[in-house]
Amino acid sequence: MHARGLRWTPQRRTLIEVLSRTDGHVTGAELVERCREHDPATTPSTVYRTLDVLEGLGLVSHSHGVNGREEFHVLPEAIHGHLHCAGCGQAWEISLEEAGALVDSIQRSRGFAVDVTHLSIAGVCAGCAAAGEA
Ligand SMILES: [Zn+2]
Ligand SMILES: [Zn+2]
Numbered sequence: 001m002h003a004r005g006l007r008w009t010p011q012r013r014t015l016i017e018v019l020s021r022t023d024g025h026v027t028g029a030e031l032v033e034r035c036r037e038h039d040p041a042t043t044p045s046t047v048y049r050t051l052d053v054l055e056g057l058g059l060v061s062h063s064h065g066v067n068g069r070e071e072f073h074v075l076p077e078a079i080h081g082h083l084h085c086a087g088c089g090q091a092w093e094i095s096l097e098e099a100g101a102l103v104d105s106i107q108r109s110r111g112f113a114v115d116v117t118h119l120s121i122a123g124v125c126a127g128c129a130a131a132g133e134a
């Protein structure tokens, strides 16, 4: 952050601390809440602006849930997309390999390069499908 001439403010430090203790997926609102547990003065705009900066540095990435809500990932981690079940609301990660056939076919037919980190597929999971048939 110093390299980019950014000020290492206490609120930014708090966010980085919170992120370093975060596993998997977390929404911006959850991050704001967790930062506020440490520093009640944390404002959402500071958190979102800092997330933007961290994303530019490649330390954080975001994807979207089916409702468009941003979910943040702490890097480094493998590039992946997401499956969201409309029945139970659970989400799963899909690997580059799993998404490969879809990504290749879209690339071939449309010349469109899919950003797998932004790939969120809505549907019904095996558990919910089985419950629905029973
Ligand atoms: Zn996005
Ligand atoms: Zn389900």
Ligand SMILES: [Zn+2]
Pocket: 025, 063, 073, 080, 081, 082, 093
């Ligand atoms: Zn993910």
